[in-house]
Amino acid sequence: MSVDGIGGVGGRNPYELTEESPVYVISVAAQLSGLHPQTLRQYDRLGLVSPGRTAGRGRRYSARDIQLLREVQRLSQDEGINLAGIKRIIELENQVAALQDRVAELAAAVEGAAAALQQREAQVHASYRRDLVPYQDVQQTSALVVWRPKRPE
Structure with missing residues (x-):
């Protein structure tokens, strides 16, 4: 899947369609979402759903935009949340x-x-170096060690 929805990433096909690919004109998007085209324009003006644009400034909706339109409609109608x-x-x-x-x-x-x-x-x-041994600090104790040299025999 392409990351940006239009061009390929990492040598992938630049014509691969993804969830973010802006392919639906406003009339098809309205039909798929169950909303009126004027409602889609209003949502675009309000910044709720911002579809891609063609060179001629026409709106192009992606599958993700359609899902978002449905969610906006559900929140508005079923949950009573304002825009x-x-x-x-x-x-x-x-x-x-x-x-x-x-x-x-x-x-x-x-x-x-x-x-x-x-x-x-x-x-x-x-x-x-393998000939070295790690030094570990010896705890101070109160033991007394007395050294006595060996007596010659």
Whole structure:
């Protein structure tokens, strides 16, 4: 699957369709979402659902946009949430998704750093001279050791 919905990533087919590919004209999007085209235009003006645009500025909706339109309709009709509230919910959901992506990115960086640290630690241990013995500090005790030289016999 392509990341940006239009072009390919990592040598993939640039014509591959994804959930984010803007392919539906407004009349088809309206039919698929069960809404009137004028409602879709209003949602676009309010920033609830922002479809892609063609070179001639025509709206092109993706499958993800259609899902979002259905969710906006459900929140409005079934839950009784006004459009300003729905916009805030969408913004917060997008923010949560972005933060989850960032957490995953940071977790991967931490894993990479830990692996690099282990590798470096292994290199340091491999460089130790084997004829040396690690020194361990002896705890101070109150024992007294007396040394007496051997008597010549």
